[in-house]
Amino acid sequence: MSETQTVTPPAATAPDVGGLVEDLTALLGPDLVLTDDRSLDKASQDGSYLSPILRAQWPIGRPEVVVRPTSVEQVPAVVRAAVRHGVPITSRGKGTGNYGQVVPLHGGLVLDLTALRGIDHVDPEAGTVTAEAGARMMSLEKRLARDGSQLWMYPSTVQSTLGGFLAGGSAGTGTIVHGRNHEGFVEALDVVYAHPDAEIVHLEGDDAQPFVHTYGVAGIIVRATVRIEPLQEWRCVYASFDDHHDAFSVVPRIHRLDPAPRLCSADGAHVAGCLPPDEAIPPGRASLRAIVDASVVDRVSALVAEAGGVVEAVRSGVNESIKVSTLSYNHPTHWLQKAEPDTWFHMECQGDALVERLDEVEAVYPGGTLHLEAGHGRMFGMLNGHYTDPDAAYAGVPVLEELGVKVHSPHQYRVDHGTEEVRALAARTDPYGLLNPGRWGS
Ligand SMILES: Cc1cc2nc3c(=O)[nH]c(=O)nc-3n(C[C@H](O)[C@H](O)[C@H](O)COP(=O)(O)OP(=O)(O)OC[C@H]3O[C@@H](n4cnc5c(N)ncnc54)[C@H](O)[C@@H]3O)c2cc1C
Structure with a gap:
């Protein structure tokens, strides 16, 4: 059936999980159909531990069965069985999503796709x-x-x-x-x-x-x-600075280089001190890490020196690039929270004001400390602050917007991209509302 054909939803019936487990076991064998507590608990978790606001809402959902197909061809058969029994289906990869968006809010079936690695x-x-x-x-x-x-x-x-x-x-x-x-x-x-x-x-x-x-x-x-x-022939440049203002001032300059960098991240000394130990990230100093084209390493070194920094290391190879990547985006927030549990929350921020008005941005939240990324055409970052309550966290949003910073709250798990179009599409592709339900609304 194509997604343009009309599907008449059946009258609402209670999901029959027992019937589904029976069918899936017959289809895939017992080893791929999991109902033990450990598997169900694991399939109830994701990266939303980073949000104290979402953490306070835990548990937000738990599946009744997890199925782990071993071939792509098995997936439609699993889906047909779930639809037949009216059971919600939540697809799952590694479960690292940040916002609880992989937690099955309505229970049912978690479709673990990690074995399909071809x-x-x-x-x-x-x-x-x-x-x-x-x-x-x-x-x-x-x-x-x-x-x-x-x-x-x-x-x-x-x-x-x-x-x-x-x-x-x-x-x-x-x-x-x-x-x-x-x-x-x-x-x-x-x-x-x-x-x-x-x-x-x-x-x-x-x-x-x-x-x-x-x-x-x-x-x-x-x-x-x-x-x-x-x-491309990449080099991973690590630099350190006395002051994070200097480190952050270099990020837009590296961003504008030609050829463009693949990644450029920076943190103040406090967050840098929470990252996994590395001699290229010296204690007590702000850190800048960039993946740049080999042809611009000298220019990057000059920019670092001009801003009073020191190049700590220049490394190469795909494994080194991957390592620098694991210190970017939400990962510094992860390491900060790991070092100092129950202290921090963060807001996703965008705009050149992150560098140009750094002191004002960081002052929005007590203890404010920005993790900076060079984004696509503009600066991007995670503003970490001391957490007290959701109202205080959200109260900072208009203040940041006033400073010219665009804010995305990472504390909700609703679809917030192309929502109307996707909702209209889902009405045809998921007429019974079984796919990862509970994701519409504010
Ligand atoms: C410390 C940390 C750092 C992060 N850094 C980044 C980052 O740099 N960039 C970034 O974009 N994200 C980042 N994230 C968020 C997340 O890790 C990534 O988006 C990741 O790629 C999600 O992949 P996953 O396999 O873990 O997906 P999951 O968490 O398993 O799933 C994510 C969402 O996709 C759905 N889904 C999963 N597989 C399928 C499928 N096959 N078909 C349909 N729907 C599916 C799930 O239902 C869920 O809604 C970070 C998260 C953490 C905790």
């Missing part, structure tokens, strides 16, 4: 790689490097899955040049709709885009074709 086809001429939904971003990047190519982008959670990054993530290493994951990264998707006669549907170009960053509410991604490019 890398089907690398096509340097077309500039694409095709892989199964559970392929790890890090495995893709390493495999491509061997063939002289690289992903357009990958997130700091390098162990996360391709399907999870597309459905739940947004940006990462490579974003400076290529934007976010819904801005041309995806060439094609194979998806499964929640229809009684579900099959794999191939979508290309614009038809594939509504499935990006919309949490799997309109379809389950089983395979994706995403953009790659020729491997």
Whole structure:
């Protein structure tokens, strides 16, 4: 059935989980159908530990069964069974999403796609790689490097899955040049709709885009074709500074270099001191880490020196790039919270005011400390502050906006990208409202 055909939703019936478990066991064998407490607990967790506001709402959902298909072809059969029994389906990759968006709010079935790891086809001429939904971003990047190519982008959670990054993530290493994951990264998707006669549907170009960053509410991604490019000769530059104002002032300058950097992150001494130990991140000093083209290392070194900094190390190779990536985006917040539990919350911020009005931005929250990234065309960052309560956290948003900073709250798990279009699409592709339900509204 195509997504344009009309599906008449059945009268509401109670989900029959017992019947589903029986059918799935007959279909896949008992080893791939999990109902033990440990598996159900694990499938109830994600990266929302980073938000004290979401943490206070835990537990927000727990599945009744987890299924772990071992082939793409098994997925439509699993979906048909779930639809037949009226059981909600939440797709799951590595479960690192930040906002509780992978936690099954209405219980039911968690469809764990991590065993679908195949890398089907690398096509340097077309500039694409095709892989199964559970392929790890890090495995893709390493495999491509061997063939002289690289992903357009990958997130700091390098162990996360391709399907999870597309459905739940947004940006990462490579974003400076290529934007976010819904801005041309995806060439094609194979998806499964929640229809009684579900099959794999191939979508290309614009038809594939509504499935990006919309949490799997309109379809389950089983395979994706995403953009790659020729491997550049990258160098990982680590620099340190007495003062984070100096470190941050260098980020926009590195951002403007030609060729453009792949990543550029900076932290004050406090956050830098919480990162995993590395001699290139000396204690008590602000830290800048960048992945830059080999041809501009001298220019980067000059910019660092001009701002009073010291280049601590210059490293090369795909493993080093991946390591620098794991210190970017939400990861400094993760390390800060790990070092000082129950102290911090953060807001996602964008705009050049992050550098130009740094003192005012950091003063918005008590203890305010900004993690800075060079984003696509502008500065991006995580503003960490001491947490007291949700009202105080949200009260800072208009103050930041007044300073010229665009704020995204990472403390909610509703679809907030192309919402109306995706909702209209989901009405056809998921007529019974079974796919990751509970994601609409404010
Ligand atoms: C410390 C930390 C750092 C992070 N840094 C980044 C970062 O740099 N950039 C970034 O973009 N994100 C970041 N994130 C968020 C998250 O890690 C990434 O978006 C990650 O790529 C999600 O992949 P996953 O496999 O863990 O997906 P999951 O968490 O398992 O799923 C994410 C969402 O996608 C849905 N989903 C998963 N697989 C599928 C599928 N096959 N089909 C349909 N829907 C599916 C899930 O239901 C869920 O809504 C970070 C999170 C943490 C905790």
